[in-house]
Amino acid sequence: MRKELIRGSIAVVVFTVLLGLVYPLVMTGLSQVVFPGNAGGSLIHRNGRVIGSTLLGQAWQKPVLDAAGKPKTDADGNPVTAPDPRYFQPRPSATGYSASVTYFANRGPDQAATAALTRRHLEAYLALEKPYDPGLTPARVPVDAATFSASGVDPDISKANAAIQARRIAAVRHLPLARVSRLIAANTDGRGIGIFGEPGVNVTTLNHALDRGAR
């Protein structure tokens, strides 16, 4: 029995060092050399600061001003924001697009609370897009636009969703619709090996491209 315990203890230590330190550290070194950008998180820099990741969705909001022209705050003292119409809007997020604290929305299929939230997402979407697309009805709103993503930072929206938002972007930014559509196409990821998953328009890279004045 004592011999077994010693043998077991040695195995536990050796495997912990090999699999818990050598393996991940060698893989980290290798990844940093072969795919440095990916391994670091596909970060987007501006003026030497990290402002996001091409893989992560983020909020594109602007502060809401009160009557006196000052930023409004809610009861907790947090600034009240609204979707910035100059940007494509990502899918609703339960986590406020947090890239450091993640959790599922856990909205059940038959919960009254789910229906109420979905209705709110839907109304917010219509309020933002309908002025630029008068024929827009709830039935025409793509499902991705009014449902929580899984990760809270889904970078993608559906092509149909992007096509609806494109009319607003073109109008607000005074750009030809054709140019916005071209930018959408340039920031669309296809299916895996042409078959798996769904095409997605990457809102993060698309909005940065708009800001850069890309054509």
Add this chain to the structure above:
Amino acid sequence: MAQGFLQIGVFCAILIAFVPLLGGYMARVFSDERVFLTPVVAPVERGLYRVFGVDPERGQDWKAYARSLLIVSTLFVALLYLILRTQGLHPFNPQGFKSGTWDVSFNTATSFLTNTNWQYYGGETTLSYFSQMAGLAVQNFISAAVAIAVLVALIRGIAARHGDGTVGNFYKDVTRIVLYILVPLSVVATVVLVSQGAVQTLGGTVGGIARGPVASQEAIKLLGTNGGGFFNVNSAYPFENPTAFSNLFQMLIILAIPAALPFTYGRMVGSRRQGWTIFGTMFALFIVSVVVVYVAERHGTPAAHAAGLVGGNLEGKEQRFGIASSSLFTAITTVVSCGAVNTAFESLTGLGGLVPMTNLGYSESVFGGVGSGLYMMLLFVLLAVFIGGLMVGRTPEYLGKKIEPRDVKLVSVGALFTALIALVFTALAVGTKYGRPSVFASGPQGFSESFYAYLSQANNNGSAWAGYTGYVQPNAPGNVGAHGVTFADVMGGFAMLFGRYVPILAVLAVAGSLARKKVAPVGLGTMRTDTPTFGFLLVGVVVLIGALTFLPAFLLGPVVQSLTTHLF
């Protein structure tokens, strides 16, 4: 719809094309034959035996094998618990996380020991890189290797022709499985995942973006059918599963080893048809579950339709995966006892949610966890042989070995114990006030959450209706003030321990019993076990046992939910 079925069809074609090859490779590894990695790995292997003080040529009988297994497991779980409880002292902790509380640490330690990887912990908000690497990732390897070792011992017992009662050497099996199978596959998988954008760095959080050594852990999380995510939202998070292609790759490597093992089995017992029969049985049950969950999710939910949306259910799903690839992943991760998720299970439709539950209700015998899936299926095979033997009125035999009353008793314990744990613990959770703080949803969904929690932990799966919580944390870095729901943590921990080790001991006892038996020659009256007829019988046994055990519980949760559009 057609495009979705194309995804499912092509996936199955890719899978069936490569798993027989992997199965053959593993058979050679388990039989001590030379493989292409031998020149590189053999010196390391011999070095490890010397360090451990193990004579690799010395076989153990099933009791010695079980003793080694239990000792190593106990030491590992103690070390993991210690690491989690003293996290604040360790290096590789750029976010400065504090040590865990006793209840959540107990749940997490048992969870990784048992290959469950239930997530009451929040990966990126509570665990340091050291805990993730030296604690969790090590167990991802070892728990997978231990389960495969138990399976190999059972196969040796079945295949032994003139047995001395030995079933192998535990240390040798675990070492060879880690060195020849798990590590090489993980290295390749890490590189593929990073090439798609998965993160692999020790650089800490920058600009509010949490990072870490994700890809190396992701690789073994999937290959070892563990399923505990580096991030709380698991394979839905873009840093774990960045693209539609990485999602395809993840689905393939989850299924790779469990789907290849039937072919390993066929080779080791000297009859590839036996392997194909078992694979075919598993595949049939798998494909039904994929189709049901996909059709249900395409239909959408009552809540979304009440809100005015028209279309399928994308709540809790990622756009880049879409409904088809999310449904496929959901079916795969629950037939396989993996538990990685790229979709919020809590947000599945009623009928869609019934599919993961049913898959767990098969006691993870349909592909199942690495090793554990096939040993569970082999218990069902023995049960089917016994039932078939009763029907034709002959002493049941399997591959020439008589199945006697003691064997059938052991098989029954192994096959039914996890179901018992799941039901009793669910009853305790919903019948007392202690389970209530964990429940998030109202109506039948609240029952589904509780039931799934104990079903998943007892079966060592680890996927969750994640509204059910065992951990309460303020949403702030540094997890200040975080605490556990002790009842859920402790009950869950024991569900996992019982659900893991009772079947393992039963399987090893069966292996030891079979290893001693003499082989009877095949006669005219011998029931064939390598035919489609036997496959049907096996499907019947698996489905009937699952249905008889769980139907009442299914009725209270997902079945009610899929029969009504009422909102709760």
